[in-house]
Amino acid sequence: MAVHMFNADLHCHSSVSDGTLTPEQVAERARRNGVDLWALTDHDEVGGQARARAAAAANGMGYLTGTEISVTFINQTVHIVGLGFDADDLALVQGLAHTRGGRERRARDMAAGLERAGIGGAYEGALKFVGNPDLISRTHFARYLVEAGICNDTHEVFRRYLTEGKPGYVEHRWATLSDALSWITGAGGIAVIAHPGRYAFTPNEEFALFTEFKALGGQGVEVVTGSHTPAEYLEYAGMAQEFDLLASRGSDFHDPAESHTDLGTLPGLPGHLKPVWEALEHRIHQP
Template sequence: MSLKYDLHSHSTVSDGTLTPAQLVHLAADAGVNVLALTDHDNVSGIGQARMAARERDISIVPGVEISVSWNGHTVHVLGLNIDPDAPILCAGLERLCDYRQWRAREIGRRLAKKGIEGAYEGACEEATGALVGRLHFARFLVQRGHARDVKEVFRKFLVSGNPGYVSGEWASLEEALGWIGDAGGMAVIAHPARYNMTRGKLRRLIGEFRELGGRGLEVVSGSHSKDEYFTMARHASDFGLLASAGSDFHGPENPWINLGQLPDLPPGCEPVWNHF
């Protein structure tokens, strides 16, 4: 019997709505055999996930989703099978977390200038973990009636040219891959079809990533269409990269794809999990 892998998920440590333990139990109930916890720029939930996994028939892959600035784009790079206590990785993530806290306060300030008071405090209430992210602002703004749903919040408030937008100042691609490598992990570009890049620019990103030691591409993602699965599989093959699969699950309220429902990788892909 083949195992079910989900190598991209989030908990309340970043912008998910389930604790690491709750996430693990839900994944096990959904038939997932191997789950990677990949919170944004934070690894503090991995210990809780491992403890919960001991109670269930599920394996935890320690991971992280690192925010990267590349040629005017914010790109996310997964570090899979990392040592979450690696000093260089932890120092780098601490820097990003400090920036995230400043950005959250700045988003709140900019929204207040547009007449939306209390957004920062509201986002903090939504965030049960240490980090306050854009998704927490989005949930607050939906609750206050400023938008119908989270997607509309991002479109009206949190992307370039809108009141709550703050440009990211994240790790460089070289820094992120260095941190992951130092932690003994494998670097994977997360949801590559989401970056709104031309085909040529995406291939430049993938090529640079590969030259810096990147190992994989998230071919099957909860935010990819079926056609994009096959497009990303071709890119992975062209650049000699391994293929990964992850739901990018944030909680039952707003799943890209529910846990346990990822399709198989397209034919010809070499799975990243074969090389852990």
């Protein structure tokens, strides 16, 4: 099949992290939208991988194991997607568990900040939206504030309460870039920089990210993703070529109502790039 006709969606989330659909529901939605190859990439978690692999097979799709790891780089949170790894690898599983460990303390501090702003009960309210309590996040608080009528949608919540300088924002120190890449590559997978257009780096800082990522064994970058503009598709296609990186594609789907981009609906990769899934052909679980 020609590359540009191949519908791979290698970045999305389920209720195992901060999505609202189960892995099985995400798989079914992907199939309905024509996805040929799917990866579930829940945040700092591989607990949904067995279910996702079975659901992909039931829906006739190829499957790659996946996760999205939060790392701190130059005082910013950057996300690294891992694809095609052994989901039972002990160092990976233990590393992700350690990364998840700081989320509860952060969530309680976020709730305290919101309470000082006159919004009580936010921690308990957010928990109602959490499928996995270890992975409570800003998204869960945002859903509660919408339910409580404080904001009209989750985007308004982030803008008013959950970004830097706002009452409910609490910085969290994640894994290092070196940690994330060692876990992914040590488990036989390929590391991919997720949605690089989202980070507020200067050009020099972005160059430093790509340079260090490549030096640590990183092999891919998301070029076509739900949070990139068409201009950024071209920009990061250029970065993929400059750093000799494989190109990935993923919607970053979380929820039918919240997500800008549905599973499987993005344009294809520019034809001159090397798709990450070709390098992972031997790791694809066939239906």
